[in-house]
Amino acid sequence: xxxxxxxxxxxxxxxxxxxxxxxxxxxxxxxxxxxxxxxxxxxxxxxxxxxxxxxxxxxxxxxxxxxxxxxxxxxxxxxxxxxxxxxxxxxxxxxxxxxxxxxxxxxxxxxxxxxxxxxxxxxxxxxxxxxxxxxxxxxxxxxxxxxxxxxxxxxxxxxxxx
Amino acid sequence: xxxxxxxxxxxxxxxxxxxxxxxxxxxxxxxxxxxxxxxxxxxxxxxxxxxxxxxxxxxxxxxxxxxxxxxxxxxxxxxxxxxxxxxxxxxxxxxxxxxxxxxxxxxxxxxxxxxxxxxxxxxxxxxxxxxxxxxxxxxxxxxxxxxxxxxxxxxxxxxxxx
DNA sequence: TGACATTAGTTGCGCTTGTAACTAACTGGA
DNA sequence: TCCAGTTAGTTACAAGCGCAACTAATGTCA
Numbered sequence: 053x054x055x056x057x058x059x060x061x062x063x064x065x066x067x068x069x070x071x072x073x074x075x076x077x078x079x080x081x082x083x084x085x086x087x088x089x090x091x092x093x094x095x096x097x098x099x100x101x102x103x104x105x106x107x108x109x110x111x112x113x114x115x116x117x118x119x120x121x122x123x124x125x126x127x128x129x130x131x132x133x134x135x136x137x138x139x140x141x142x143x144x145x146x147x148x149x150x151x152x153x154x155x156x157x158x159x160x161x162x163x164x165x166x167x168x169x170x171x172x173x174x175x176x177x178x179x180x181x182x183x184x185x186x187x188x189x190x191x192x193x194x195x196x197x198x199x200x201x202x203x204x205x206x207x208x209x210x211x212x213x214x
Numbered sequence: 215x216x217x218x219x220x221x222x223x224x225x226x227x228x229x230x231x232x233x234x235x236x237x238x239x240x241x242x243x244x245x246x247x248x249x250x251x252x253x254x255x256x257x258x259x260x261x262x263x264x265x266x267x268x269x270x271x272x273x274x275x276x277x278x279x280x281x282x283x284x285x286x287x288x289x290x291x292x293x294x295x296x297x298x299x300x301x302x303x304x305x306x307x308x309x310x311x312x313x314x315x316x317x318x319x320x321x322x323x324x325x326x327x328x329x330x331x332x333x334x335x336x337x338x339x340x341x342x343x344x345x346x347x348x349x350x351x352x353x354x355x356x357x358x359x360x361x362x363x364x365x366x367x368x369x370x371x372x373x374x375x376x
Numbered sequence: 377t378g379a380c381a382t383t384a385g386t387t388g389c390g391c392t393t394g395t396a397a398c399t400a401a402c403t404g405g406a
Numbered sequence: 407t408c409c410a411g412t413t414a415g416t417t418a419c420a421a422g423c424g425c426a427a428c429t430a431a432t433g434t435c436a
Binding site: 063064066067069070071073075078080082085087097101105107108120121122172175176179183188190191192195197199201205207 | 225227228231232233236237241245267338341350356368
């Protein structure tokens, strides 16, 4: 008899099952943030992600936005359309490749971005408040590893996966 | 001038923004697991959670299931109905309180549970493989703190929140 | 006992989502 | 130059979701 226990013999406790726990905390995160954006600015998570990327990078194609913010292209398409309709972004055809368009924040979009950023950072701050910095660093490093491995295990959409 | 920087002055980088990162990793987790359950057993995440809780606790009301697995009562209701339709669970009225019913796995449900558990554990194992145990412990402790605080920040559904 | 509040669970509804199919545009080799 | 293959982005469709409203049963308090 081996001292090594077969995995099949171990019991499962959902509340300690890592995929479940990550899903729950991610759900809380997006729900809480969604409330902030939704109630004060009338936008959802996908719209927020588009704005955040444009605020950071200035000008992007929808494809770039999707890749940077891990969103399906249809979600990006709809979010950009919505923001366009509200006058928060513009779309400018790329003359060198007329399939794609450069999306950028309008002045109104930039003002909105400038309003949201401090709220988002304050939210994050309040969330991690009181957690020891070096523990947080470990947490973030492990999180990065899990995310990278999870990306492959999940096979993110039809993209890459070589 | 204070050396303490005002939060509003800091820049936001979405890919380092914690709520975003948690949401992404949670998405990968549920997508990857959903594939395993979906392709091999034809069930979704909500159904899996119901089965997992019943496999662990034996007999529960829908209310209990929802609380234990962080699901909205309508989601629980639909998942239980689906599992009932497939003959994987039974519902037995509680005679002491006829509003509620005890849900339990049938023999077929228990067999399914016994099949899924090792796969779920193997998946988790493969995911955390190679991560230093003490880093993982730190990770899980911080995760628990973030989850608990996130629960309050999000105000999980219409429940509690006192 | 009776009336009102609360709770477990279901269902109608509208919204969001991903898949698949599509259009339009570009690429690269023969 | 042409044509098959690829890519950016949109849209039709069906499935899944939460909210609100509902039913039926229980709890509470006078």
